[in-house]
Amino acid sequence: MTTSIGAVETKSVSFAPPHGLALESGRSLGSVTVAYETYGRLNAEKSNAVLVCHALSGDAHAAGVHSGDPKPGWWDSMIGPGKAFDTDKYFVICSNVLGGCKGTTGPSSVNPATGEPYGLSFPVVTVGDMVEVQRRLIDHLGIDKLLSVSGGSMGGMQVLQWAASYPDRVRSVIPMATSTKHSPQQIAFDEVGRQAIMADPSWRAGNYYKHGQPERGLALARMIGHITYMSDQSMEEKFSRKLKAGEYTFSFATEFEVEGYLKHRGDSFVQRFDANSYLYLTKALDYFDLSGEKLVPLGGPIHTRFLVIAFKSDWLYPPYQSKEIANFLRTRHADVTYCEIQSTYGHDAFLLEFEQETNLIRHFLLKASTDAE
């Protein structure tokens, strides 16, 4: 279970004119680079490929380790030999999303037309656009049909988008801790994060690349985010009212442990994430809406198999949103399993409850692959 897949490297592929990307907004991108990693081996029939989609702050580095960095990929507990996404059986792919800042084209990339970073001249992208880029990567890898697409949160939205856009190219999908559309509460949290970035004078209307990014604003956005990723109970268990110095200082210094944690999370985030990407990606989340028949059209059988997973204490993407997906699908006689995992970790649970997830995903994938044969 704990064996890691060892050293991995991020690869990349570029799609240049005339193969530019027409976006949902009506605008287009002339050339797009996609950063991706793969684990395991694609079989001769090319029938064992699983695409894993990352969340807001994730990247293509889902598993294994990069040389010189002991920290494994963001879903290393799930991907590897004998794990849920068993790399002895499956060929696992993970790519950085369009609009991101970890190797795939985004607002911090250099616009070939100007030689300068795009900044706000980067077109607003959608989850549909992200999936379009992933589809090109899958084509590039010579894969016609994915065995499965899986991911949590924003990754879960990409999963749903795959099921909606390319039902003939996915045998199964595993959306986790996600929703078919952002609720006003979810949009509100995103907007507060964006306002924190844009209110920072260092943001300079997005043209900060020569000066250094709006660290205060981005860190604040990340702090707000982290509050929504935890639960009341997980915060109580992790921090309670513990003080860093052991007693009140009667000042506004960082003295509660929870304050220290959020500060640390904020400060480390600005070292690895682009503020404009944060704006673009959260906007893509807010535009996302595959509610009702947009997920699967009326009439006709649904061939894609679904495993929908939610977490009881997740109040950012509450279980009722996942339940709605499952209810919509099962009343259409789609092949769908819904499980609400008892967890106190809040939204973060999809990255932490890997034993329960493994229980479900391992057998679900096995069934999907045996039925495919």
Add this chain to the structure above:
Amino acid sequence: MPNESVRPDHRIISDLIDPGALVMDLGCGDGDLLALLVREKKVKAQGIELKEVSIYSCVEKGLSVFHGDIETGLGGYADGSFDFVILNQSMQEVKDVDFLIREALRVAKKVIVGFPNMAHLRARSYLFFLGRGPVSASLPYRWYDTPNVHYLSVDDFRDFCADKGIRIVEERFLSGNRRVHLWPNLLAENAVVVIAKS
């Protein structure tokens, strides 16, 4: 292919199901019955179950199930969505039986109900001679730890069906592993009844 380890009530239910049917098992537990029906009758199966650990067992068996409450589980389905809805050993655990049976009859052509018979001889004598609530193979709980919120006999269920204008299509009775043909209200520990709208 009869399997020795199949529970007798599951054997009966499987015999009652048409091959290739669309089946919903309400309160499907660990999925043993649904797995049997998929294996023997090639049914298209759906299940609803409240217990999280049971969901894992079902997925392990390759079943597709919904983690949730059976009392609200049929709400979104169109009329006649299933050939069979099964309520095996789960009807007595729901609060509003009348509503659930009506819902089941709305979404399925036939409903199969399996329940323990409260008027079985052993249960009667437990109450009569010991003066205590019956504990038996089909009623294995004590009054304080039972999930059952309703206790009924074979005749109670027949009365219910008559009152509600529900047609009893078929009845099968069990005592342990054996089929019961005579005086089921007295001799059957478990009943499996197929009902339909009249």
